[in-house]
Amino acid sequence: MVSAMVTQQYTYAYGAVSPLDGAFDSLVLPHVNTYCMQIFINEIAERYPNDNIVMILDGAGWHKSKDFHLPDNIRLLFLPPYSPELNPQEHLWDELREKYFHNRVFDSIDALENHLVTALHNLENTPALIKSITGWNWIINAVSIEN
DSSP: OOOOOOOOOOOEEEEEEETTTTEEEEEEESOOSHHHHHHHHHHHHHHSTTSOEEEEEOSOGGGSOTTOOOOTTEEEEEOOTTOGGGOHHHHHHHHHHHHHSTTOOOSSHHHHHHHHHHHHHHHHTOHHHHHHHHOOHHHHHHHOOOO
16 A cells, blocks of 8 residues: 655745736745745845836735835736736746646655746746736736837
8 A cells, every 4th residue: 555645735826927028927836925025026026127017906905914025116917807808917827837837746855946937037037928928008008118
């Protein structure tokens, strides 16, 4: 008889996308909470110090903390409840799951994290793909300065 013990471990990917140019930035962090979200917000602000960033978020508790210290170049915009399809980032998570994690099993959390980091890095280096997934006309028209 073979006995197996099933355990579940988690790791979390945070991501931000710019549908206008296909830029994608991500971090892998150990939790989904206010502390980790603050790390991510600060990182994005530091990577793009000269940009004004509107970060679109759903209603997750760690997205709505009153304890956030928003950098001067970031504003948060919350989607209506139950509307993840309006968030371009959600479509990137679908791409990640479908192309990099479909029918995959990992021997350890470290193996999963290594694969996740590689997958995120691959996505970060394909702005044309990112733009094709997230660059919907209504978003591009809303943020484009072209006349």
